[in-house]
Amino acid sequence: MTVRILRAAGLTPAPWRNGGGLTREIATGPEGAGADAFDWRVSLADVTADGPFSAFPGVDRVLTVVEGAGMDLVVGGEHHIVDEPLWPHGFPGDLPTEGFLLGGPVVNLNVMYRRDRTRAETAVVCGTVRLLPPEGGSVLAVSLDDGAELEGGGGGGVRLDRYDAVLAAGESPGVLRTMGRAVLITFSVG
16 A cells, blocks of 8 residues: 655646646656656646646546636537536546636646546545545545545544645555545546
8 A cells, every 4th residue: 555645735836838827736647747648647726817728638637626716618619617616527638728717716626637548536525435546546635625634544643734635556545534525536547
């Protein structure tokens, strides 16, 4: 079993691939893979203005608005109103996409995965959930509020605050108890 605690305070902002903003990478698989080599990638993006999304050929994306009023995503010429907070919205990353803010800045949790190598399931959970990595895959939980706790099988716990995350592969690292909500992403081999 491998478990990593990823603290939001340690996330370094980096420019978007298209230069239109900043993102904070939470984790990638494999670890340290660049923009053209990842199997999957999870990040937070602060969106303060309308504009185009970067194209990622062969990549599917899931966008979850975690702060703000939402966006009108125009994906391949079709409008997708993403105004329900904490509702994962999937779309192909290789289609031309533009985002238009509906009521001011937003923070998006972005999940990207190469559709020919990986599958990703994204859910927003509330309360208590056992983290179960699939065989050969991994699970990532991102706390959306302060005070979540990862309780392992050996007792004790690790506190997770807003945007802190736990990444696990192999066996279950234990139970995540949220004081609010968390985003749970399960990655399996495609």
